[in-house]
Amino acid sequence: MYDEVIVGQGLTGLLTAIWSREQGKRVALVSSGLGKIIQSSGVMDVIPGQDGTFTDLISKYELDSRSRLNINEAMKKFFQVTERIGYPYQGDVETLVTIVTGSGHVKKTAFYPQTVKPIPDKGHVVIVGFEEVVDFLPMYIKGNLEKSRPLLKIDPITISLGKSSSRTMSQLDAAHLLDEETSCKNVVNEIKKEMANKQIAMPDLFIFPASLGFHNWQAVLEQLTRELNTAVTEASGMPPNATAIRLHENLKREAIKLGVRFYENTTIEDAEVENNVVKSVITSTNMKIKAERFVLATGGILGGGVEQTAKGFKDKVLSRELDDFARFINCPDNVFLVGASNGTKVIQHGITGGVFSILSSYETLLELNENMKLGGLQHA
Structure with missing residues (x-):
């Protein structure tokens, strides 16, 4: 009973x-x-x-x-x-924050985990996509985001996770990969290389798919923030995404x-x-x-x-x-x-x-x- x-x-x-x-x-x-x-x-x-x-x-x-x-x-x-x-x-129910979604639209939310940061009205952001993850498109996200944030400088880049797969990877797959310190380090190096090639200055915020690690999300968040020397956020997206799971x-x-x-x-x-x-x-x-x-x-x-x-x-x-x-x-x-x-x-x-x-x-x-x-x- x-x-x-x-x-x-x-x-x-x-x-x-x-x-x-x-x-x-x-x-x-x-x-x-x-x-x-x-x-x-x-x-x-x-x-x-x-x-x-x-x-x-x-x-x-x-x-x-x-x-x-x-x-x-x-x-x-x-x-x-x-x-x-x-x-x-x-967060708080009376003072909502504005975040960016995986489609590049912005929305107000009340409660959010540490992997999510508010999107600024102005400044500079870099949107990071992965070649292996096809449902997160930095150029498409930029187009939507700049409509609601006209004062925000937005640079989209796409890098490789450095891992091959027999099927299309999801954002959750990417999260599991980033749990590995070497994979996370590779992502940092690829970001820096791509930014140097395109002569992109260090931004105020990096926007990633909802894939900043899974079991080791805290270590991934700390490593990316430390090695990129700026704030990072997940863009809340469609399932399956690590934020919800x-x-x-x-x-x-x-x-x-x-x-x-x-x-x-x-x-x-x-x-x-x-x-x-x-x-x-x-x-x-x-x-x-x-x-x-x-x-x-x-x-x-x-x-x-x-x-x-x-x-x-x-x-x-x-x-x-x-x-x-x-x-x-x-x-x-x-x-x-x-x-x-x-x-x-x-x-x-x-x-x-x-x-x-x-x-x-x-x-x-x-x-x-x-x-x-x-x-x-x-x-x-």
Whole structure:
């Protein structure tokens, strides 16, 4: 018997599992896949795809007024856990920074790792591409970036990683290569050589693909910054990119270390419900998992927890009836919804994630704690 069973291992699922386990609860996590976090950019926007403020988030998502107070505690807890797992984030929801993306467009974001730096309004940047990585094109990025940063001098260069491959390399492949000190040194030498050939002065910032190392990202960041004698940044890009996957892998490792029991590659086929309380869930392997409380962090219609059919929305986890907004018509008393599992009203403004996921995970933790205080007799 677990205190909590969490369904889904995206950002909301992993954070909820970690924070619950920190409080000494017995926690299991059931997932059919790896979670949408690995398909993200790895930075935490207030409203993904839009340059909205936190006030906009509260309004658009119809959040409780307490969310403005809760976000500060949620932010602290998120920073604490990322510091502990060795992949620290920084930033603020009220003072957003502007970063460059892998397409050369700029966007505002709230929380970002140390591999990402804000893009300046003016000065000089060099965009570094790798011959082996075809989805990061310095000339194309320059064309987009100079539209939003007309005062910024931009020089694009392309160098070789010095490694051949039988297939096209991804940005993640490049990150693994740069984990090797010799490969990282070769990149530095190639950059200096190309800049000398093109008579490019040392810039204020180097922009790289999202590939500044993987396991040894900190050493790679330090080596590049030291040997190039200036700041470097990753441009948040399309998956698979190291920025997001580093976060997922480290969060998962922390959850395992804390004692969260993982049931992976497992779907829930049925649930045992009595008096509107879920007693257990039954997996595709015919395993019965019992718990006091169940947290749905499935990502809703975006993550596969809800399916849209010709007859409406279908709950694929507990097989419960849903309304026109993909919400439970009669939510079981011990079931808690986190993130995009809260229905289509949450996702009507685009994809979810980022700040909302962190806030929702924290507020779900508060609800779970309140439910325990009430003896689990009613939904908080």
